[in-house]
Amino acid sequence: MTRTQSILALLCFSAAACWLPPAARAQPRPAAALVNLYFPQIADGDFAGGRWQTALTLVNPNEEAVSATLRLFDDNGGGLRVDFGSGLGSQFDVTVPARGSLSVATAPSSLPVRSGWARVYADGPLLGSASFRLWLGGKAVQEVTAPSALPGLAYVSYANRDLGVAVANPNNRQLRVDAKLRLANGAELPSSRIVLPPFGHTAFNVKDRFPAATAQDSVLTLEAVDPPVDEFIAWTMNTDASGTFSSLPAGTVVPPYPHWDRLWNAFLRVGRVALSNDLLRTLPEFRILDGQEANAYAAGGKEIVVYLGLAELLGDSESDLAFVVAHELGHIVQQRTGIQLFHENEEFDADMWGALLALEAGYDPYGAAGALAKLAMATGSAGLMSQFEQQLSADAHKSFNTRLEEVYHFLVMVCNVNDETRAACRDYKRIMHPHLPDVPLSLPGLEKSGYRAPDLGKLREAVRRERAMRGAEPMQPPPDRSHPVPAGIR
Numbered sequence: 048m049t050r051t052q053s054i055l056a057l058l059c060f061s062a063a064a065c066w067l068p069p070a071a072r073a074q075p076r077p078a079a080a081l082v083n084l085y086f087p088q089i090a091d092g093d094f095a096g097g098r099w100q101t102a103l104t105l106v107n108p109n110e111e112a113v114s115a116t117l118r119l120f121d122d123n124g125g126g127l128r129v130d131f132g133s134g135l136g137s138q139f140d141v142t143v144p145a146r147g148s149l150s151v152a153t154a155p156s157s158l159p160v161r162s163g164w165a166r167v168y169a170d171g172p173l174l175g176s177a178s179f180r181l182w183l184g185g186k187a188v189q190e191v192t193a194p195s196a197l198p199g200l201a202y203v204s205y206a207n208r209d210l211g212v213a214v215a216n217p218n219n220r221q222l223r224v225d226a227k228l229r230l231a232n233g234a235e236l237p238s239s240r241i242v243l244p245p246f247g248h249t250a251f252n253v254k255d256r257f258p259a260a261t262a263q264d265s266v267l268t269l270e271a272v273d274p275p276v277d278e279f280i281a282w283t284m285n286t287d288a289s290g291t292f293s294s295l296p297a298g299t300v301v302p303p304y305p306h307w308d309r310l311w312n313a314f315l316r317v318g319r320v321a322l323s324n325d326l327l328r329t330l331p332e333f334r335i336l337d338g339q340e341a342n343a344y345a346a347g348g349k350e351i352v353v354y355l356g357l358a359e360l361l362g363d364s365e366s367d368l369a370f371v372v373a374h375e376l377g378h379i380v381q382q383r384t385g386i387q388l389f390h391e392n393e394e395f396d397a398d399m400w401g402a403l404l405a406l407e408a409g410y411d412p413y414g415a416a417g418a419l420a421k422l423a424m425a426t427g428s429a430g431l432m433s434q435f436e437q438q439l440s441a442d443a444h445k446s447f448n449t450r451l452e453e454v455y456h457f458l459v460m461v462c463n464v465n466d467e468t469r470a471a472c473r474d475y476k477r478i479m480h481p482h483l484p485d486v487p488l489s490l491p492g493l494e495k496s497g498y499r500a501p502d503l504g505k506l507r508e509a510v511r512r513e514r515a516m517r518g519a520e521p522m523q524p525p526p527d528r529s530h531p532v533p534a535g536i537r
């Protein structure tokens with residue numbers, strides 16, 4: 048069997064799922080689709096002459112159904128009980144069908160108006176929005192919709208004295224945020240401190256906290272008092288004396304990025320690819336640690352550990368992050384099956400898995416180069432990393448440089464399988480890197496670099512054995528964000 052035929056077999060080794068680059072599968076991956084969705088405002092209940100109603104809408108762009116857990120919190124951080132049509136509750140498990148959507152709206156409950164916030168943790172990326180509908184005299188008269196948010200350390204919004212503001216605390220510790228208002232004439236009003244209990248929430252109009260605020264165009268800034276602990280979610284609603292209201296652009300300031308949420312996003316996206324291609328029967332435990340280290344490793348076929356410091360090193364690129372997480376999933380495949388499919392060096396082999404899984408999950412394959420280059424920098428004279436995975440620092444630096452030189456080789460290997468994958472990679476390049484020069488697709492020096500034709504029969508047999516040993520377990524959404532060192536998702 049030639050190498051080309053072997054890789055073709057790899058790319059299509061399960062009848063149900065063909066390993067083709069995303070362009071070939073045309074699966075839509077909206078940038079705003081995330082596995083962790085936060086809704087800074089929920090309003091539900093009756094007032095004299097009217098009622099507020101909240102609807103949450105989830106859209107699933109994936110080819111498979113997505114399971115999600117929805118939790119609602121009140122101002123004090125307790126459960127906010129609402130009726131989505133099946134009785135009062137503050138936690139709901141829902142399934143969003145493949146390429147489908149799901150909308151839940153609060154039913155009339157005769158309870159007085161209460162507000163709070165909500166979060167959705169899902170086992171696949173979803174698009175989420177919250178709609179607030181005002182009923183007067185039994186008639187729906189106005190509605191405004193807000194997209195889901197991610198936590199941040201600062202928020203900027205248009206403001207006037209009537210602006211509606213919601214702030215929520217997604218952490219299991221007290222939150223402190225300072226609200227600052229700059230008036231149209233440039234004057235800064237004395238700041239107002241917001242203190243929220245764990246999982247707490249508040250909603251107010253600007254004039255409640257800033258009596259000197261005017262109807263003129265102003266700017267509201269919310270700032271964490273003690274970063275990075277005081278991460279919060281916020282939302283503002285434009286309104287004025289007329290009583291009408293409208294949405295405003297999301298004002299969360301980045302950087303810094305919410306790395307906890309982005310790591311889970313990358314893990315579950317590449318994890319879904321490994322599961323749907325029958326490489327793994329269950330995902331390993333995924334742990335995020337917050338010690339002062341830039342490190343990641345996979346252990347015993349059971350767990351992947353990533354330090355927040357590594358996510359910060361890779362910075363604003365989720366594609367870099369996805370390559371590292373997929374590389375660790377490659378080690379999990381090695382550890383569970385005892386097989387290195389592409390290369391006798393376990394790091395080169397895991398890099399190949401990293402590129403393949405990240406590519407099919409819809410990430411930029413050049414993220415491999417970004418990640419390895421930053422790791423090479425950090426293990427060099429910068430000395431940011433004393434150890435990465437099981438390697439010693441001196442070897443690690445040399446190893447990262449060597450692996451970096453191989454990135455182009457293994458991307459060529461993935462793309463140069465047959466006419467179909469060549470066409471898919473060309474499409475992908477047209478979309479992702481249209482202004483980079485064209486390069487001939489060839490296989491320079493792959494054998495010299497130790498890459499080999501993968502033995503698929505052996506891998507299939509090993510995966511079957513591993514699956515028989517572990518049995519079936521359902522995929523889980525991320526654990527509660529409040530625990531930076533979670534006990535594990537199962």
Ligand SMILES: [Zn+2]
Nearest residue numbers: 378394397436
């Ligand atoms: Zn590794």
